Amino acid sequence: MKWYLSIAAVALPAVIAATAWQAEAEPADTAKKVVPESTIVPREKIEPFLTEYCIKCHGPDKQKGQLRFDQINWAISDNDTAQRWQDVLDQLNGGDMPPWDEEQPPNKEMADILEALTGSVVTARKRLTDHGGEIKMRRLNKREYSNTIHDLFGFHIDLNEIPSDGEIVTYDTVGAEQFFTSAHFEEYLELGRKISTTAFSTNTRPYLKAKTKRIQPEDDIHPKKRAELAKRERQKAMIKAGKSWKEAGFKDEGEKEILFRQWDGRVELPRNYFKYPKVDTGVYISNVAKWASINQHTDIRGEYIAKVHGGVIGKPHELRRILRLWDGRRIHGTLKMAGTLDQPSTVSLRIRQPMGQRLLSVRVNENQPDITRLSRRYLKQLGVEGDQTDPSAAIWIDWLELEGPFYPNDRPQLEHILYPGKSTGGPSKYVNNDKNAREFIEKFTTVAFRRNKPTADFLDGLHKNFQENRAAGMKYNEAMAEVMAIVLASPGFLFIQEAMPAQKKPHGNLSPRELAIRLSYFLWSSPPDDELYAADLTNQKVYTQQVDRLLAHAKAKAFRDGFISQWAEFDRYDAITVDRKEHFHFNEGVQQDAKREVLEFFGTLIEENLPVRNLIDSDFAVLNGALATHYGIPGVDPKDDAFQKVPLPPNSPRGGFLTLAAFLTTGSNGERSSPVIRGALVLEKILHDKPAPPPPNVPELDAASKKPLSNRQMVLLHQKRATCASCHVKMDAIGFGLENFDPVGRWRDTEKVGKKQVPIHPGGVLPGGQKFATVNDLKKVLLTKQDHLAEELTESVLAYALGRTIEFSDADDVEAIVHRLKKNNYRTRDLIREVALSPLFKRK
Structure with a gap:
């Protein structure tokens, strides 16, 4: 257990420091906060209603519930006043006021009052919760964590393996809605071990040349089906000849009875199946052959192309042309067959496996509600006539193929560290070399912390942890994986750190490194690349060019999604x-x-x-x-x-x-x-x-x-x-x-x-x-209301980009962006670009 205690000794203080950092970053000087203006309840509309229906019990003569409407504050400038009006609204909404035995207002009048009062209370709440544009430090959400791991190691993490983001009301980038507990730390630490262990077995291997694996599905499926058919026919013949259930090869009398009760489905159906044309050169997706499949061991750093060659039979319902490709747990995607039995064609799908799934399994079946069988109800809904025990197979598959791996152009960061200037794989001065362990730890941690060099004390603690684990008998890769796991569970990796404790200026400008990180996580949901880190983002022309470059990059799909x-x-x-x-x-x-x-x-x-x-x-x-x-x-x-x-x-x-x-x-x-x-x-x-x-x-x-x-x-x-x-x-x-x-x-x-x-x-x-x-x-x-849509999208993209909700104090900045967009009909790419170029985006 000594190694575990060492991890805690290094990492737990870092988590505590992160908590303190966040608390410190919140300005204690309330004078700097925006003082919200009052929200005025529309007196000219509501006062006559209160006089007519409420003042009798809540006025100078009576004050039921210690409430009187002849001395009411029409300006909502604090939370207490807002709550009083909310209580009034709740009583009206619930039908408790006016009381049932008193005169009731007409529905139209009540509806108008409720609408006016609701609008006032909602507006007041928004103003009172305005924090003046303060941005809380936030951690990587599940998407960003997976993408950042991909940037480091070249493989993705199944999002279900990453600790939960919790209940997100707005966007998963909003720091104020995130939380981090000791349980999160333990989960991230354990996940970091899996990732680091996988990295040493993956990122030290040479890249593979793309190969093609093709199978004829009938070679695997049909011999088994024919053998089963022959067995059942042989058993029936033996029973007819007077043999006992045991002599015929049944487990018991019940198994024999079930077979004969289900004879049409279990014997006649496959017998008819083997009469289909071209059955010897392909598989018909049906209740006999429910699916065809192909498997291949994969490199999780690369993509694979799954191909299906075949066609449809006759003129089936369009819905029956759709194939589902899956692995028994998750759906890879769907494909629509266009070829025919006489003129088959090929359809394809790109697939990437996440960490932990080295075997790529692709099962192909008709895309239907129940993938285990073509049900009678389903076929009847699609208008399939005739004997409903016959599934009337709609798709014939000639062959299946897996091709790959295909690697991205950029190598992951870990491979750049291990194999600088040379191909991945082979000897490295940072693999199985204790002498260079501290140097490797420093390089890896600096990259993982997004080029924020760790302190000497932190590095010393990590190196000491490595040495103790080696002395305890751990192999090099195991000991180093433990150190890397600590790094991946540390605030420097998990948190987007912008405000330093000593600054206490929530609206100061971001440093070039901080701006590069914010921009990259906004548009790519991943760390900056070398070009963005190196760019002079204080130069407006250069910054604009970088915004355009990031938007045009394939990684910008991360923002889209x-x-x-x-x-x-x-x-x-x-x-x-x-x-x-x-x-x-x-x-x-x-x-x-x-x-x-x-x-x-x-x-x-x-x-x-x-x-x-x-x-x-x-x-x-x-x-x-x-x-x-x-x-x-x-x-x-x-x-x-x-x-x-x-x-x-x-x-x-x-x-x-x-x-x-x-x-x-x-x-x-x-x-x-x-x-x-x-x-x-x-x-x-x-x-x-x-x-x-x-x-x-x-x-x-x-x-x-x-x-x-x-x-x-x-x-x-x-x-x-x-x-x-x-x-x-x-x-x-x-x-x-x-x-x-x-x-x-x-x-x-x-x-x-x-x-x-x-x-x-x-x-x-x-x-x-x-x-x-x-x-x-x-x-x-x-x-005719597209200006409202433009304002909605602008505020939403800003909230996503800044990691905070948009408040009343942001109104001028939002209006300026919308005004610029209007000149060119509120174009979508321009909207995203304007958010990145706005002064709001560049401030802490």
Whole structure:
């Protein structure tokens, strides 16, 4: 246990120091904090209401609850006043005031009062929580940790292995929402051991030449199936000849009875299968051969290309052309077969294995709700006629192939240290050489700490730890892996450190190194490269060039994925449990592809620098074969799993973020679409008008009536509550406009109510009096509000980039960015660029 205590002796003080650092970085001088201006409750609107319905019990004569409205503070300038008004709002929302035996205000009047008061309280809360742009020190989130490990070692970590980020309300980059405990330290330390141990067995090996492994799946599958078929036929013949179950080779009488009861499925089905054409040169994905598979040991530093050669049989339902590639635990992706039995074609998918998975396994099966068998219900839903014990195989696979590894152009940092100026592998002065151990520890730690050279005391402690472990009998690699694990669990690696304890100036400018790190983690979610470290970022021209370079780099996909996945609320999407028996089109493959669609769509806006209004409506979609089938959109070349920009026909209801399956599914409960949730999401994400939280004890929509009702009927019934109407009148009208999309984003003209299909009426009237009849009409109305969308995205990207929420004190900076963007129609790439160039981004 001596080595463990040594680790704790080095690392725990560092964690304590990090905690102290964060506390020190918080300015104690409250005079420097922004003093929020008061929020004025609209007296001219609310006072007549209070006089009419409240003053009798809360005035000069009576003060029930020690509250009187004739002496009320209309300016909310502190938390106590805000809480008093919140209490008033809660009483009105809950229906407790006015009391039931007193005169009640009309619904319209109550709704107007609730809307005005809610707006005032929400605005006041935002102002009172303004910290004047203070940025808390933050640690690497799971995405950044994985990418930083990749930068160091060239392989990725499965995100599920990394300690949890916890509940993130805004973005996983926001330091104020992060936490770090002793349990985190232990988890990071243990993970660091795994990573370092893997590194010594991986990063000391030469790179491999790409090779191709091809298999004929029938060579593995068919002999076993034929042997099983022959055995069952032989057993039946023996039983008919009067042999006992034991003589026929059964385990017991029950096994014999089960075989004969299931004879059609277990014998006749495979017998018919072997009558298919070309069965000797390929495999038919069916209930006989459920999948084909190929395996290969891999180098986790490289990528591999999986290829499937084959075709579809006849003219199956489009859904049955989709293949799912998986490894028994996770889905690699989906592919759409285009070839035929006579003219097969090849489709391909790129795959990378995370740490801990040296064996790349690729199973190929039809992308269906139940991957173990083609169920009768599923086939019937797709219109497969005839004997339902016959799966009517739709896909024939000629061969499977794995090609690789393919390595990135840049070597990982560890290999640059071990093999400077020469190829990876072979002898190194830092491998199995105790004499150079301290030198290696210093080089590795400096790189891991993002070129912040560690102190001599810290290095001495690490080196001492190494020496003690060696003396205790550890091998070189084991002892050094322990030291590297401490480094990977230290604040210098885990935390983005910007404010030094002695500075106490939260708004000072970032140093060039700090700015390089902030910029790199903003756009790449990983450390700076050599060029960015070396650039003179104090020179505005040079800094601008670096911003443009980082945006154009392939690593910028990290920003695309990290930002939009949170803005689009993938966590909510992942939590939806879809009824796949009813929505059989929406299987696991499509569910995963729908998330990729959001990433690829937003990525297209960035790459082509398209206006942000395309999030409301666009004349194109970005699809792969599986999603094109899901939506019924033609024109997608299915040669691989790549997403392609596809033009939409005029008047298509598709186009924009609002019609993507992920958004529409998020706006459902998995069984029914939800106009309320969809409307609320549009208000928040598109119109920059986040609805207030619902009042307490509001019943679910389904509880509005005991009779089956359409979504519109349920929502309108819900609106009759005055406490609901003020918010719902805005949300619901928008949600109605999206009702032609079912819970998984497919188009429909009717919805199921009870046992009937009833027509959908998507029209409505927005609060401003603007009418619409279709989803395209709704999008036209929303397009008139694209300035609100631009402000929403600007604030959101700023929060993601700065690692803090955007506050009232940032209003001038936000307005300046939005004003500059307006000149060029609020283009997406320009927006990201303007955030990086803004004065806010360069300040602590």
